[in-house]
Amino acid sequence: MMKLPFYLKSTIILFGLILFAFIMVNLREILIPIAFSLLIAILLNPVCNWLERNLLPKVGAIAVSVILAIVVITGVAYFLTIQINGFASQMPLLKKKFAEMFLHCQQYAAIHFNMPLAKQEAYINNGISELKPYIERTLGNVVGSIAVIFLVPVYTFLFLYYKSLLLNFLYETSAEQNYQEVTSVLAKTKGAIQNYMMGIIIEAAIIASLNSITLFIFGIKYAILLGVIGAILNILPFVGGILGVFLPLVIATITKDGYGTQIGIIVSYTIIQFIDNHFIVPYVVSAQVKINALISIVIVLLGGSAWGLSGMFLSIPFIGVLKIIFDSVPELKSLSKLLGNEIPRKHKGEIWGQRRRKKPLMQVV
Numbered sequence: 001m002m003k004l005p006f007y008l009k010s011t012i013i014l015f016g017l018i019l020f021a022f023i024m025v026n027l028r029e030i031l032i033p034i035a036f037s038l039l040i041a042i043l044l045n046p047v048c049n050w051l052e053r054n055l056l057p058k059v060g061a062i063a064v065s066v067i068l069a070i071v072v073i074t075g076v077a078y079f080l081t082i083q084i085n086g087f088a089s090q091m092p093l094l095k096k097k098f099a100e101m102f103l104h105c106q107q108y109a110a111i112h113f114n115m116p117l118a119k120q121e122a123y124i125n126n127g128i129s130e131l132k133p134y135i136e137r138t139l140g141n142v143v144g145s146i147a148v149i150f151l152v153p154v155y156t157f158l159f160l161y162y163k164s165l166l167l168n169f170l171y172e173t174s175a176e177q178n179y180q181e182v183t184s185v186l187a188k189t190k191g192a193i194q195n196y197m198m199g200i201i202i203e204a205a206i207i208a209s210l211n212s213i214t215l216f217i218f219g220i221k222y223a224i225l226l227g228v229i230g231a232i233l234n235i236l237p238f239v240g241g242i243l244g245v246f247l248p249l250v251i252a253t254i255t256k257d258g259y260g261t262q263i264g265i266i267v268s269y270t271i272i273q274f275i276d277n278h279f280i281v282p283y284v285v286s287a288q289v290k291i292n293a294l295i296s297i298v299i300v301l302l303g304g305s306a307w308g309l310s311g312m313f314l315s316i317p318f319i320g321v322l323k324i325i326f327d328s329v330p331e332l333k334s335l336s337k338l339l340g341n342e343i344p345r346k347h348k349g350e351i352w353g354q355r356r357r358k359k360p361l362m363q364v365v
Helices: 006-026 028-054 058-088 091-112 117-147 151-161 163-172 176-217 223-233 240-255 260-283 293-307 309-328 330-339 348-364
Strands: none
Touching (some): 006 028, 006 293, 028 058, 028 151, 028 176, 028 293, 028 309, 058 151, 058 223, 091 117, 091 240, 151 163, 163 176, 176 223, 176 240, 176 260, 223 240, 309 330
16 A cells, blocks of 8 residues: 555545445444444443452343443433423423514614515525525434434443454454554553543533533523533533523523623633533543544534434544554554644654754764
């Protein structure tokens, strides 16, 4: 590959990327539950190992681990369902107040910005028509994920049951002299995913508590529901925090008079985001998944385009695993540095230029 001419090598790489994207997009209904199952299996692996060593045989330990995960996820879903039912009972009143507020904004724009109501309606309809395909694709991916969600426990059980078989395959596909490198990559990958997933769960619990307490202080209805939704959205890097504050602002605008509450929510959520980004993420979320902001935003958008909300969530662990693999392959270390968040003080061009400028002086001496 290294001896091929540049145009041929770049063509092969481009064809591989196109084929990879084609597979990821067209087989998403199959790959999404497999990806989630693999993450859950890695997360449950320590629990399963402990149960197998101390209490139960292999099949029993795996079954108990999977059932525990199902119970926890079902409990969270049941709690959110109760909160959403209470919120839904107030929807007619919220719709009425929102319609009044929206009409007031339209009249204000018509008077102060010389924008007739018909023109505003045309802009709104055009915006909705442009966003509709993306929203339908995203919701379609979510519905597709829900439709196959029953496969996730089965896949998780099978991943844990055939763990030794899968590991044996990975070792047999590499030479014996690469045993230590393969072991190191597997250990780092498992540790990074486990730390990342546990960190995300702890971070979400902390952010949900802070959001809910903040909204309770400002007297916002359904503070727990809005706080939990904000914490779930906060999982999405960089854009989740902005999306998380939008719904509380809308509820506050509809149910409260004036703008003091909205300003207070914005200031409070900004402080929460500062605490999250500078204290919770560095010390709670896995330190091994260090991806720079540019790559994070791009990979989240690409994941959302390919797999919807599921792709947004899975994109960061996926790129983190790729970074670990790139770290272990000397030919790919430059890609690992590109993904990482360590910014060199001087790039290689400056360093090489300084060496060339010093070289004639050293020869004269």
